[in-house]
Amino acid sequence: METYDVIIIGAGPGGYVCAIRAEQLGLKAALVEKDAALGGTCLNVGCIPSKALLESSELFHQARHGLSVHGIEPASVKLNLPQMMARKGSIVKELTDGIAILMKKNKVTVIKGTGTLKAPGRVAVSGAEGEREIASKAVVLATGSVPVQLPFLPFDGVRVVTSTEALAFDQVPQSLVVIGAGAIGLEMGSVWNRLGAKVTVVELLPRVAPFADAQMSTLLERALKAQGMVFKLNCKVNGASVEGEKVTVSFQNDKGEAESLQCDRLLVAVGRRPNSGAAGLKEAGVELEEAGRVKVDGRFQTNLPGVYAIGDLIRGPMLAHKAGEEGVALAEILAGKPGYVNYDAVPNVVYTHPELACVGLTEEQCKQQGIPVKTGKFYFKANARAKSLGSEEGMTKVIAHAETDRVLGIHIVGPRASDMIAEAVAVLEFGGSAEDIGRICHAHPTLSEVLKEAALNVDKRAIHG
């Protein structure tokens, strides 16, 4: 029987990163993947194609509505949706092919087929060439997550869809209803809103991006509303029916009254659940905890010896970069090193326009935990670079401990917040203070100066506002 030091089931950003790190550390790694392309949800039907469409749709929106202020008057702007989709497809292909090249370069053995955990140390792989069994000291489960389906609203892939289909509509729907104002709802809602659909987002909770700092949710909601998106907050969807080409969604509105909406397409984006029904986990006796997550200890080990799990399958936010960090940490642990993930410094980004990015605690969480804080804010409209970009919406908020000045959380709604958050993560990681950020020299004119000014404002001493 073929034997390895580690067999990883699932080639998403958790699994393939774990395989590379394992080989770097001298462990012989096999990566088992059932899909033709490597990269998992993130590369194939998640983070990457959505970012491609967000960029294209934003350019389309800008070409139609944002250029005349620059003195550019395009004669006509026409949407070529097949080309937009083709560009998305080629970006995905280049990146997934790139992962295959990385596997070769790092000498990871890629085994195409469906992996099933038979017992600790034993995995069966069934693929085009039949079934075979492989063995290893360690097995890593990295099978990711799948979209949550509402019990009364089964996905049909055409009218009632997940993000996978919403990334590939062949025409712009006249009307799109999105259930859930989380990352997927806001991003995919933005794409189709910019391309001309009438988009209504129905959300159970009283605000959009409920995981974010409340003030940031409000800012983002306001910006998206100004772009034409409609939000029905505090609304509980309780039924839907498909008739011909129309879907009717019924819900209880914020006043407790029955309301309904009709649309061409309905995107259900109410979260994802761990893919713990796959790879024979249950049959092999892997213990699950709340919401079907695989229970692991501090070293990612399940209740079965030598069987580990990472990424969306286990605790914590379902984010590609969190899975990747866990993949690295686990490979290091398996190689006898002290692998570790700092969950307090995992950033979260929503790629709308403006973008929302945050790391650490929100003001509400600090309050709930009784932590005394002081906050500093700074608006993008007072930043020279944001003004030149024509992207002045939003603000940055720095939350620091009231007594020690240590940074506890940084929240940004604004242009390129996704890139700006890296500095905030570094400060949190190094246990830095607001004073530290305020004293770092930031290039001028850059968007990053907003973070510096917000940090200075923790002690009410921003220079430009």
Ligand code: NAI
């Ligand atoms: P989510 O958990 O981010 O948001 C789901 C939203 O649906 C929540 O606001 C929730 O209150 C609402 N909801 C739940 N049940 C509802 C109901 N019956 N009626 C109305 N609203 C309801 O989940 P989402 O957006 O589906 O994303 C899934 C996962 O993928 C998340 O963990 C997310 O972080 C991740 N993701 C991350 C992205 C990023 O980092 N930019 C992009 C897309 C997804």
